Amino acid sequence: MVLQFGFHVMLIVSAIHTLASAQYENKNSHTAQPGCNSTCGRVSIPFPFGMNEPKCYADQWFQIECRNHTPYLKSIGVEVSSIDVSEGTIVIKNLIHRWKCKHNNATTNQKQVVNLSGSPFVYSQENNVFVSVGCNEISFLVSNGTQVSSCVSICNGDKDDFDRIIHIGNCNGQYCCVTSLPSYISEFNVTTESFGINNSNHRHASASSDDECSYAAIMIKQYSSGYYTGYSWAQDLTVLETVLALLE
Numbered sequence: 357m358v359l360q361f362g363f364h365v366m367l368i369v370s371a372i373h374t375l376a377s378a379q380y381e382n383k384n385s386h387t388a389q390p391g392c393n394s395t396c397g398r399v400s401i402p403f404p405f406g407m408n409e410p411k412c413y414a415d416q417w418f419q420i421e422c423r424n425h426t427p428y429l430k431s432i433g434v435e436v437s438s439i440d441v442s443e444g445t446i447v448i449k450n451l452i453h454r455w456k457c458k459h460n461n462a463t464t465n466q467k468q469v470v471n472l473s474g475s476p477f478v479y480s481q482e483n484n485v486f487v488s489v490g491c492n493e494i495s496f497l498v499s500n501g502t503q504v505s506s507c508v509s510i511c512n513g514d515k516d517d518f519d520r521i522i523h524i525g526n527c528n529g530q531y532c533c534v535t536s537l538p539s540y541i542s543e544f545n546v547t548t549e550s551f552g553i554n555n556s557n558h559r560h561a562s563a564s565s566d567d568e569c570s571y572a573a574i575m576i577k578q579y580s581s582g583y584y585t586g587y588s589w590a591q592d593l594t595v596l597e598t599v600l601a602l603l604e
Contacts (some may be wrong), residue, residue, distance in 0.1 A: 417477070426597070445480065483604075487532065498545045
């Protein structure tokens, strides 16, 4: 009798363990809807995101468009680098803003507006920062027409000093600067203003200098080291078109 009772207890414990394991796996496995594509290129597309048919995604904000094996949030038009449903985050490729940059002998200012308004996504305050690289300039982060953040970078030397390798993790206002984001930012632009310093060696001494170009971007940071994922050096912003940013 005791042996039979013990056997029943073992069966019950085993059943509970099996059920708990199944629930855990269910909770932690995120796949596409049945009959829907689960990848675009090398990026996994788990539900509520999806492609092609409306049954594959929760609503229009979660629709992914796969262009030449590259996923984009169709409603916003930004490239997606990764999706983590368990964390509720998306990593996108964010445009870099340029000011007074020379291209084909013409000065260009690139100020693309990234607008998440109306969508369920915002830029993560905890996981992103605003980075600006330049000399004797102040870059303003503007959202809905209001300046919500800014940082100043100052150069006391000449161009040779600026061209030295600067780790973004060490940006402290000299040659580059880093500042935090406000909460729940969904739309932003960048404006940049320069201010003069009486220094004959300063890179802004000549108004026609090719060295006036400055760069700014919202980008993801990596907590383990305090540095910024994938883009370790300030000079990276001068050659890249996009950087990674995290939405939640």
